[in-house]
Amino acid sequence: MNDHPVIARIRLNPHSRDVQRDLRDATQMHRTLMRMVPDGLGDAPRHQAGLLYRLDETDTTSTLLAQAAQLDPARLPTGYGHIDIKSLTPMFSALRKGLAVRYRIVLNPAKRERLPLEQKDKRGRIVPLSGTDADQWWLRRATEAGLDLHVLTPTSMEPVRPRGHHASRMRHSLLRYDGTATVTDPHALHNAVIHGIGRGKPYGAGLLSLAPATTA
Template sequence: MTSLTRLVLNPRHPAAKADLADVDSLHKTLMRLVPDHIGPTPRARAGLLFRAEPGPEPVLLVQTTDTPDLTALPTHYGTARTLDLTPLLSTLTPGRTMRYRITAAPTVARSAGNPTPHPVTGKRRGKITHLTGNEAIAWWQRRAAAAGLEPVTVSSLSRPFPRARITRSAPYFTLTQFDGLARITDTTHLIHALKTGIGRAKSYGAGLLSLAPA
């Protein structure tokens, strides 16, 4: 089972106001929705992905592997409605055209001189570079193809990354929202991408792919 929750935050609630201003705080609040003590990578194990939706009111889409525990949220934090995505996933067949939306963190590792080898893997990686504009769109087209989608149309929109403190260990991400139509090419890869997310910054409101019938 995979669940999707539409959470409308109460903008006057102190905790909601703090979460809207700092994605780290928001991530900690949303982790209350999933079970404790589920391993060293709890977000991934719980399948927690989320995205802030554009619009006049603060709306979050929150995806989890199991039904979220909405009672764990602060009282009067917001109103929520949870749906089981299983019926939608069962309709995904090759050749079908779907509407999609994803807010992602497009990046690429670009070499500069002689990059330092990774201390464990020994692989040499360049500096992580954030992509915008046409480079970001090209990034999405590549990632969509790997996820079993062939984009037919693509529009992009820069999205905010609200973070109270930026450090080397907690870096800033450039987020881009992609919308459009796409044809399904591989159902197995697509369902995997839907459940696990795409790209970096999944703990910070990126990577959640949403589909709806065209």
Template sequence: MTQFTRIMVDARSRHARWAMASLERQHAIIAKSLDPNRVGGRRSLWRLDKGRGGASSRLYVVSDAVPDIRVLHDELDVGPSDLASCAYEPFLDRLSIGQEWGFRLRANPTKSLPSAERGRRGRRAGISRIDEQLQWLQRKTRECGFHMPINRLELPEVVVKDSQTIDFTRQGSTVTLTSAVYDGVLVVDDPELLRTALLDGIGRAKGYGFGLLTLVPLADDYRTGNSAL
């Protein structure tokens, strides 16, 4: 049974601030909190939504098991009341064609660059321009079972809230990843494909907090045109 877990992280905690300053540390903590010896099964997904103005951050995890609260307590000063988890399948089973949801996705948009040598595979490169990041997501929606409705400005209902390049050290080498946080509205076209995207993630660098798509019911003020999205 897949578990969807939300963990509230107090940004005032010294341990938490230290952990949240590095993608490599976050990756190690999440891996440690789950079964490090697990063989098979789906890759776990996670995303850290940092709070603003001193508000608690929210760590979301989709995994085969509930993260170990003892590890989270030691590494992030998280207590039992800060963790809420539930089986994910009942929600996934309720998805149907035509439903509208608000969504958030932190992704690592990339593109393939051609090789200068004939017959040699090109390399992957991060997409840093916001217009190209939106185009990347538009292409991904077709294989993930949804589309984004067009608003009165004849644009998809989605914005890039945060676009940046992140550097961190892994095994003595510097890793650079392009990050884009998408907030928007989607319409379900193929529930099965969307379920797969929610469980398997979208794009690359999933072990480092990218690819987790989350859905929320649309607020009434969005339906009347007053949403801040």
């Protein structure tokens, strides 16, 4: 995989039927975005392509961020939206220990249930986390990813449920975190940005965005 992926910022066209369909169905949105990555990537094409995405919505606009080693926006449906693509190389080059950053990430905080000893040969259910448990989960994962968090502001998002005959029946609870942090391990942070954080990556979770924090 390319060490320096690209990121596409897609300002979605609200009048596009393809956009309207994808906003209703996270499984379909994943399929649409997978059209932008190269063909022939084997049994785990999303992982091989390094595709991560996040939907940022305001009262008036919906913007889709999509990150991968390679992206071909010409393969999106006609009229899907206005697209800007840029390399993440400058951002990676700027990472250094002690750098103050702003961040945004949508996450699917979850843990696996512990089962009684008599069921030790089975695996517990994946249970979504909320409130303080979710905050602590993100604090731990951020530390592992090379970030010392100063502010973490959670925003609840609409949960997504995979669709289709072969889709998991599990609902994915999503939380968006915004805040500020200090870089403690640039190498770990580089890996976290490229590979994403946590579960639910096919459904819009895991993409970590960073920008230099402005000083007052």
